[in-house]
Amino acid sequence: MSKHSEESMEAGVDYMTDARAIAVGENTPGCKKRDPIVVAENVTRTFGGINAVDVEYLEIPRHKITALIGPNGAGKTTLFNLLTGFDTPNSGKWQFEGQSIAGVSSYKVARMGMVRTFQLTKVMGKLTVMENMRLGGSDQPGERLSKALFKGMWGSREKEITDQANVLLEKFKLDTKKDDYAASLSGGQRKLLEMARSLMVRPKLVMLDEPMAGVNPALTQSLLDHIKNLKAEGMTVLFVEHDMNMVRHIADWVVVMAEGKIVAEGPPGEVMKNPAVIDAYLGAHHDVDLGDSEGIKALEQELVADEESIVGTENAGIIAVDVVAPDMQETIRTDKDKA
Amino acid sequence: MDFGFILASAAGELFSPTTAAYALAALGLAVHFGYSGLLNFGQAGFMAVGAYGFAISTLSFGAPFFVGLLIAVICSVLFALVLGIPTLRLRADYLAIVTIAAAEIIRYVVTTNQLTSVTGSANGLAAFEGGFYSMNPFPEGDYLGMNNRDFFIRVIGWGLAVICCVIIWLLMRSPWGRVLKGIREDENAVRSLGKNVYAYKMQALVIGGVLGALAGMVFTLPRGAVQPANYGTELTFFLWTCLLLGGMATVLGPVIGAMIFWVVLSLTQGILYGLIESGAVTWLTTVQAGQLRYILVGVALMLLMIFRPQGVFGNKKELAFA
Numbered sequence: 264m265s266k267h268s269e270e271s272m273e274a275g276v277d278y279m280t281d282a283r284a285i286a287v288g289e290n291t292p293g294c295k296k297r298d299p300i301v302v303a304e305n306v307t308r309t310f311g312g313i314n315a316v317d318v319e320y321l322e323i324p325r326h327k328i329t330a331l332i333g334p335n336g337a338g339k340t341t342l343f344n345l346l347t348g349f350d351t352p353n354s355g356k357w358q359f360e361g362q363s364i365a366g367v368s369s370y371k372v373a374r375m376g377m378v379r380t381f382q383l384t385k386v387m388g389k390l391t392v393m394e395n396m397r398l399g400g401s402d403q404p405g406e407r408l409s410k411a412l413f414k415g416m417w418g419s420r421e422k423e424i425t426d427q428a429n430v431l432l433e434k435f436k437l438d439t440k441k442d443d444y445a446a447s448l449s450g451g452q453r454k455l456l457e458m459a460r461s462l463m464v465r466p467k468l469v470m471l472d473e474p475m476a477g478v479n480p481a482l483t484q485s486l487l488d489h490i491k492n493l494k495a496e497g498m499t500v501l502f503v504e505h506d507m508n509m510v511r512h513i514a515d516w517v518v519v520m521a522e523g524k525i526v527a528e529g530p531p532g533e534v535m536k537n538p539a540v541i542d543a544y545l546g547a548h549h550d551v552d553l554g555d556s557e558g559i560k561a562l563e564q565e566l567v568a569d570e571e572s573i574v575g576t577e578n579a580g581i582i583a584v585d586v587v588a589p590d591m592q593e594t595i596r597t598d599k600d601k602a
Numbered sequence: 603m604d605f606g607f608i609l610a611s612a613a614g615e616l617f618s619p620t621t622a623a624y625a626l627a628a629l630g631l632a633v634h635f636g637y638s639g640l641l642n643f644g645q646a647g648f649m650a651v652g653a654y655g656f657a658i659s660t661l662s663f664g665a666p667f668f669v670g671l672l673i674a675v676i677c678s679v680l681f682a683l684v685l686g687i688p689t690l691r692l693r694a695d696y697l698a699i700v701t702i703a704a705a706e707i708i709r710y711v712v713t714t715n716q717l718t719s720v721t722g723s724a725n726g727l728a729a730f731e732g733g734f735y736s737m738n739p740f741p742e743g744d745y746l747g748m749n750n751r752d753f754f755i756r757v758i759g760w761g762l763a764v765i766c767c768v769i770i771w772l773l774m775r776s777p778w779g780r781v782l783k784g785i786r787e788d789e790n791a792v793r794s795l796g797k798n799v800y801a802y803k804m805q806a807l808v809i810g811g812v813l814g815a816l817a818g819m820v821f822t823l824p825r826g827a828v829q830p831a832n833y834g835t836e837l838t839f840f841l842w843t844c845l846l847l848g849g850m851a852t853v854l855g856p857v858i859g860a861m862i863f864w865v866v867l868s869l870t871q872g873i874l875y876g877l878i879e880s881g882a883v884t885w886l887t888t889v890q891a892g893q894l895r896y897i898l899v900g901v902a903l904m905l906l907m908i909f910r911p912q913g914v915f916g917n918k919k920e921l922a923f924a
Contacts, residue, residue, distance in 0.1 A: 347794070349790065349793070349794075368798075369790075369793045369794065370793045370796050370797055370798050370799065371796075373793070373794055373795060373796035374796040378794060378795070378796070379794050380794070381790070381791070381794070385788045385790060385791035385794075386788075386791070387783065387784050387787040387788060387791065388787060389783070389786075389787055389919065390780070390783055390784065390787065394780055394783075397777070397780060398780055398781065398784045398792065398795060398797075399795045400777075401796060403777045405776045405777035405778060406777045406778050406780075406781055406797070407778065408773075408778055408805050411772070411773050411776035411777065411778035411779070412769065412772045412773060412776070414776070417776065417777055421777065444919045446919070457791075460795065461794070461795070463795075464795055464796055
């Protein structure tokens with residue numbers, strides 16, 4: 264464990280409620296953090312003349328949940344690949360917990376405690392869910408050829424790994440599926456399995472590439488809680504996500520990328536008010552949560568005020584209201600009745 | 603037509619040393635492709651390395667049997683390393699191309715006339731099996747209708763096959779085997795979990811290659827001769843047939859596949875020859891019938907791929923090309 268985290272452990276800080284400032288000084292793109300876990304400098308990657316990633320300076324705060332957002336093609340996933348050793352940058356250096364990991368191969372990066380998931384989910388379809396999970400277990404002596412033949416040398420560790428996997432599977436509501444082949448899982452369940460599997464490594468930094476894509480709304484809430492709880496267990500989370508509500512609910516810090524560069528950084532509330540971010544990425548009505556029962560009404564009120572919108576004009580109602588939101592129709596009716 | 607004779611010779615193929623050799627080599631392919639996803643189209647090359655490594659060290663250097671065996675195994679390990687170092691970082695297809703080429707290179711090198719004093723060129727090498735048969739503990743006599751030499755090579759060949767099957771089974775149920783199966787499905791995912799994929803693939807390539815070399819020796823000892831023509835690409839494809847017949851990601855599959863392969867060949871040969879000799883079939887010569895057998899094996903393989911793609915023992919849910 265690094266010096267930093269030991270200090271904060273000693274201070275008895277609860278990472279869930281730690282409200283100290285994340286940045287040192289102003290919240291500008293590339294600002295210094297109080298306690299960074301990853302520091303990247305001048306990392307660039309070009310694909311045939313296009314600067315996919317051109318990050319001058321970036322620090323990821325430790326024990327926080329950082330969201331990496333930005334339009335498609337902004338270089339978010341490429342940055343993930345570069346940081347985790349799955350791709351080699353044209354230039355730059357970066358370090359993890361004070362140790363330079365430039366040019367270190369991806370499996371070593373993972374062993375150091377920086378574990379990622381993939382945007383296109385990678386589960387081993389022809390292994391069972393449990394075997395998938397066990398594959399993530401670390402320090403299994405039976406994974407060495409010299410010891411693999413003798414079950415006595417790895418059986419006890421295998422039991423520990425299985426117990427660890429059972430706990431995680433239960434958390435992610437996959438415990439009933441544990442003997443099924445992973446190929447039989449739905450897209451959302453595969454996402455969950457991949458995330459659970461990455462936690463089997465007991466990482467210090469979890470890097471999630473679009474963890475919510477394809478996960479049903481009922482599960483989203485519990486998944487959000489899991490991600491939040493990772494912080495309580497002393498982990499740091501960095502995730503790429505397009506769902507702004509998720510970003511708003513769980514992120515402590517938001518980094519915005521566009522065209523390979525970091526264009527804004529800061530706490531979610533602050534970043535989402537940044538006009539540059541709204542123009543480049545969020546769009547005008549980003550702050551309405553349509554999943555929320557009040558959200559649709561709020562959006563309607565906002566749209567009535569918006570000149571470009573058809574809501575509140577003669578053309579209103581082209582979208583079938585009864586299909587989109589039947590309860591809305593009722594409220595409209597009751598409103599009319601009252602009138 | 604003498605059905606008793608046809609069935610007896612087909613049953614004899616079940617436990618022939620050649621079947622044991624095919625089973626061992628196909629087991630090597632199962633380690634390569636079935637468990638690790640490595641496309642090796644040069645298993646005949648590994649067999650040739652084993653056979654020639656043993657024959658040359660015995661004949662040219664007068665090495666005793668076990669030294670020759672060790673040299674053959676070391677040669678196959680080196681062969682695997684030479685193939686693996688440049689290709690295992692690349693996609694699976696590259697290994698396929700390189701292995702098929704390397705196996706042909708081996709065959710052409712040993713056929714070269716300039717090397718006749720060492721490799722015997724196209725005629726190959728002979729009379730290197732003395733050290734092996736001098737260890738025969740069985741006195742002369744009749745063993746289930748075989749002489750003591752034939753019985754000895756069967757015992758050793760199948761003994762070796764059983765030992766190798768047990769070792770591979772133990773390896774594949776271990777966490778090591780689990781990592782290999784993970785690599786078969788998605789290398790990058792395994793890498794992201796902190797496993798050194800390259801090292802695992804190399805280990806798998808070496809283990810399968812050593813099985814191939816052992817198979818080469820079991821193949822060549824009862825013949826008492828090693829000839830380059832025996833190690834052509836068709837041998838590799840027969841091995842693949844055995845593997846697909848039995849089931850790819852299984853331990854018993856390659857063994858049963860090899861048995862089925864040889865029994866079917868023997869049965870079709872016996873029946874076709876019988877029909878020709880009895881005059882029931884007039885439009886075929888015995889030479890053509892010999893060729894027709896392989897066509898029938900091909901047809902059988904096609905039917906198998908269509909109706910039971912996982913092979914005899916395979917698990918359909920683990921099908922590699924589903």
